[in-house]
Amino acid sequence: MDEVRQRDRAGTRRRILDAARKLFTELGYDQVTMRLISAEADANVALINRYFGSKRELFAEVLAMQGRFPGVLDVPEAELPRRLAEYVAERLRSERGSPVMAALIRSASCSETHGLIRDRVSSAILGPLAARLSGPEAIFRATVATSLITGAGTLSQLYGPDAFDAPDQETVIRRLTAVFEACLRA
Amino acid sequence: MDEVRQRDRAGTRRRILDAARKLFTELGYDQVTMRLISAEADANVALINRYFGSKRELFAEVLAMQGRFPGVLDVPEAELPRRLAEYVAERLRSERGSPVMAALIRSASCSETHGLIRDRVSSAILGPLAARLSGPEAIFRATVATSLITGAGTLSQLYGPDAFDAPDQETVIRRLTAVFEACLRA
DNA sequence: GAAGTTAGTAGACGCTTGTTTACTGGTCAA
DNA sequence: TTGACCAGTAAACAAGCGTCTACTAACTTC
Numbered sequence: 463m464d465e466v467r468q469r470d471r472a473g474t475r476r477r478i479l480d481a482a483r484k485l486f487t488e489l490g491y492d493q494v495t496m497r498l499i500s501a502e503a504d505a506n507v508a509l510i511n512r513y514f515g516s517k518r519e520l521f522a523e524v525l526a527m528q529g530r531f532p533g534v535l536d537v538p539e540a541e542l543p544r545r546l547a548e549y550v551a552e553r554l555r556s557e558r559g560s561p562v563m564a565a566l567i568r569s570a571s572c573s574e575t576h577g578l579i580r581d582r583v584s585s586a587i588l589g590p591l592a593a594r595l596s597g598p599e600a601i602f603r604a605t606v607a608t609s610l611i612t613g614a615g616t617l618s619q620l621y622g623p624d625a626f627d628a629p630d631q632e633t634v635i636r637r638l639t640a641v642f643e644a645c646l647r648a
Numbered sequence: 649m650d651e652v653r654q655r656d657r658a659g660t661r662r663r664i665l666d667a668a669r670k671l672f673t674e675l676g677y678d679q680v681t682m683r684l685i686s687a688e689a690d691a692n693v694a695l696i697n698r699y700f701g702s703k704r705e706l707f708a709e710v711l712a713m714q715g716r717f718p719g720v721l722d723v724p725e726a727e728l729p730r731r732l733a734e735y736v737a738e739r740l741r742s743e744r745g746s747p748v749m750a751a752l753i754r755s756a757s758c759s760e761t762h763g764l765i766r767d768r769v770s771s772a773i774l775g776p777l778a779a780r781l782s783g784p785e786a787i788f789r790a791t792v793a794t795s796l797i798t799g800a801g802t803l804s805q806l807y808g809p810d811a812f813d814a815p816d817q818e819t820v821i822r823r824l825t826a827v828f829e830a831c832l833r834a
Numbered sequence: 835g836a837a838g839t840t841a842g843t844a845g846a847c848g849c850t851t852g853t854t855t856a857c858t859g860g861t862c863a864a
Numbered sequence: 865t866t867g868a869c870c871a872g873t874a875a876a877c878a879a880g881c882g883t884c885t886a887c888t889a890a891c892t893t894c
Contacts, residue, residue, distance in 0.1 A: 469860060469871045490757040492678065496852060506873055511853060570802055571676040571754040580806050602814045605803065606823060613799020616756055617791065620766050628788045637792060637831075644830040645823075655841045655890060682882060692843055697883060 475513045477503040483524045490568025491521055491575045521575060524565070525582050535590050542594065543646060547638035550611060554618045554626055554634075563587075567615040587611065597648030607645040610638075661699045663689040669710045669751075676754030677707055677761045707761060710751070711768050721776055728780065729832060733824035736797060740804045740812055740820070749773075753801045773797065783834030793831040796824075 481503035485494045496517060500507040514520040537545045553563070566583060569575050592604035617625045628634045667689035671680045682703060686693040700706040723731045739749070752769060755761050778790035803811045814820045 471871065493757065493759065517852065568757040570806060571679065571757055573679065583806060599814060602812060605812055606827060609799035609803050610796050612802045613795035616798045616802060617795050620756060620769060626788060626791055628785060641792060641827060641830040644827040657841065703882065
């Protein structure tokens with residue numbers, strides 16, 4: 463016993479980063495403790511600060527490692543509502559979807575991460591979405607759609623995967639498509 | 649100096665309750681400390697537990713003291729979308745609006761208050777709204793509308809009162825009315 | 835006026851938090 | 865083989881948290 467641990471800087475760093483991503487996603491910023499991360503990553507607590515500086519910087523790195531709304535927006539503008547509806551419905555259903563969005567929602571109340579999250583929402587959702595809209599008041603219309611996205615996330619967190627209890631998935635998607643159309647149309 | 653304080657059980661209890669309501673609204677459950685409440689209420693920390701048992705019970709009492717969506721839903725069903733739009737737009741603009749909604753949003757990430765908040769959202773927003781809808785899938789349609797309400801609250805918290813930067817208030821209300829119609833129509 | 839009740843107070847309790855320090859012992863170049 | 869480097873560890877740090885206990889003193893009741 464008292465096994466000796468291998469020395470693996472890059473690997474340990476990655477294990478910590480993965481553990482942090484998972485936990486921040488599931489629990490939000492201030493529900494996650496350094497010791498929780500270290501246990502999940504099977505690494506010593508001190509190594510987190512050694513590799514990432516602080517909890518806040520680790521969180522920032524978790525946010526930064528995510529792509530921006532991966533692929534969701536890469537469709538013709540006319541298909542955007544349907545695409546967003548499918549994305550939101552899928553995220554509600556599967557409880558996974560975009561991990562960062564979940565982390566954002568769960569961490570919005572923490573003043574320490576307020577700035578980080580605002581910038582992330584802007585650069586990952588609001589900005590790209592507005593950029594794909596033609597016509598006037600693109601930012602405003604994108605903001606309304608973003609409200610729906612984050613709100614659905616909040617309710618999903620509150621009520622679980624069956625938050626939107628409709629007879630079937632297609633009903634959910636059709637309804638959300640209509641709502642996103644109302645959000646986005648010029 | 650060393651002024652003597654008057655003995656006023658009911659008054660002190662109320663001061664604590666008011667302070668708690670204000671702070672929970674502005675900061676959310678776990679950003680608010682007992683000592684912060686006691687300072688705001690100008691009362692000793694121990695009195696909070698004496699009068700309310702625990703922080704959690706105090707929060708529950710704050711939630712309970714609020715009316716359920718005061719007056720917002722008391723209109724014919726056809727006018728509900730416009731009414732909700734005005735309500736949300738006003739809340740965004742003035743930064744105050746429904747204090748409880750704000751507290752709910754800001755406290756949703758805390759597991760300790762998860763149940764309290766879910767019940768409160770159900771009984772104060774989702775339930776009454778669904779009850780006023782005719783046609784099939786009333787709960788589902790009310791849930792979609794609730795998503796927009798909570799999401800708008802989240803974005804308002806994130807970006808401040810100018811989250812929805814439209815040329816004027818009427819533009820915001822018209823857009824939101826259309827979106828709520830898409831959420832609620834049978 | 836004396837005794838009992840109780841609002842209000844000060845301070846400590848045990849615990850958890852993020853962070854830091856001092857140290858151990860593998861790894862690798864010279 | 866020896867020495868410098870550094871991944872990994874254990875323990876402690878100060879600060880903050882919710883909560884509780886022992887106490888003071890102002891009211892009420894007889």
